[in-house]
Amino acid sequence: MQNDIFSQTNQITAKRGGERKTFSVEELNRRVKDLLEVHLPLIWVEGEISNFSAPASGHWYFTLKDERAQVRCAMFKGRNQQVKFRPKAGDKVLLRARVSLYEGRGDFQLIAEHMEESGFGLLQQRYEALKAQLLNEGLFNEADKQPVPTLPNHIGIITSPTGAAVRDVLSVLQRRFPSIPVTVIPAPVQGDEAPAKLIQAIDIAENSGLFDVLLLCRGGGSIEDLWAFNNEALARRIYECDIPIVSAVGHEVDFTIADFVADLRAPTPSAAAELLCPNKTDIDQLLQHFAKQLKQRLHQRLSQYAQAVNHLRARLKHPGERLNARAQQLDQLEIRLTRAIQLRLQKDGTTLKNREQRLTQQHPQKLLAQHQKELAKLRLQLNQAISRLLDKKTDRLQRAVALLDIASPLATLKRGYSITTKADGTVVRTPADTQKGETIHIKLAEGELSAKVN
Secondary structure, three states: OHHHHHHHHHOOOOEEOOEEOOOOHHHHHHHHHHHHHHHOOOEEEEEEEEEEEOOOOOOEEEEEEOOOOEEEEEEOHHHHOOOOOOOOOOOEEEEEEEEEEEOOOOEEEEEEEEEEEHHHHHHHHHHHHHHHHHHHHOOOOHHHOOOOOOOOOOEEEEEOOOOHHHHHHHHHHHHHOOOOOEEEEEOOOOOOOHHHHHHHHHHHHHHHOOOOEEEEEEOOOOOOOOHHHHOHHHHHHHHHOOOOEEEEEOOOOOOOHHHHHOOEEOOOHHHHHHHHOOOHHHHHHHHHHHHHHHHHHHHHHHHHHHHHHHHHHHHOOOHHHHHHHHHHHHHHHHHHHHHHHHHHHHHHHHHHHHHHHHHHHOOHHHHHHHHHHHHHHHHHHHHHHHHHHHHHHHHHHHHHHHHHHHHOHHHHHHOOOOEEEOOOOOEOOOHHHOOOOOEEEEEOOOOEEEEEOO
16 A cells, blocks of 8 residues: 555656646645555654634644644544543643644644643653563563463453443443353552552452453553553563453553553453453354254264165175074183182182181180280289388388477477467576566466466
8 A cells, every 4th residue: 555655646746658647736635644644653742732722513723832843733522532631722742643634724734642741751651661671571472471262161350340341341241152150350440559459359360260361451541540550560460370361451542561461452341352252143153053064974974874784784694603603602601600600609718718717716805805804913913002002101101200299399298398488479498588577378288377477
């Protein structure tokens, strides 16, 4: 197509047979427009807005300029409704746009697909830097990507349970193949906490062992809305996940780091649902086709077998002789089997008797009687040992009591001695320990006396 356009453009000044190819202004502008739109992809342009206007149609028209140049721009209603702010003259913005030409006036212009405040250009720079880093590390290698099952046993959807994306996905899955189990693993898809929650959802899905494919999705939005999916930790977790992950983030023109590192990227959540499950109607038709082919092949095979049987039947002669020979062989085998069984029974009977004799000799009743005798002997020895020990302890106790009696003050008192104490319990040893008129107490072997010192 590129060669065709250049060829057509070169024809503006070309001559054929001495005649000039003449274009109308409309045709010239149309061809220039085609040339621009085909050969220049979506680009990012940064500049300052001037001459901004928003007519009743809802479209936006403005000029984007910098210090040295300017370019006309248009942003149609379907696109500018997604812009999160109302631009005005003097705003610095970042546009994602297509290069085009307004045929009516022959004006070179940009058709804006996305607009964000210029400060968000830093996000784009961070996005490109992380993309280049992970690309160099090999996280985008096609050889490392896991195959996505064509007919999953269980699909896990990681997304916001209240978003429109999950409703679209569930609607498509229900329509195409309602018997496939689907589980929504809720996680925020926007905001500072979203990457950690998405990683946690992947951990839950992987540890559950239920799923053979995961769908990571959300609806469209600006670069800041989709920024959670440009997180490095999330990208590495997607790469390390043992379950194949399909990424469907934003619209078809939106690309995130998660899209590049995932095992498969879908342009939209609905498209991801189309990729994840086949159409049940198509499978039914395919099964019907296979059933028809199987029926035809069975009929062919049965016909072949019938022909073979007829051929063998024609070749078969005197079946009675073969039956008699087989019967004789059967009788011989029966005789041999009977003999073998008898020999085996005799052998097994002899073995059984030998084992019964050995079992009788080793009957536990004999061992029990022997152990009971040993137990009685040990019990007698224990009782004798206890009696000897008790006698020994009793003798020691009696000797200790006798020694205690010898040292006891009560024994001393019984020999005629007494113990004299003062009123406070102090023992009186000499007359000097008392005073005249003081009351003292005298403890005898039997009873006590009170006395006064004269």
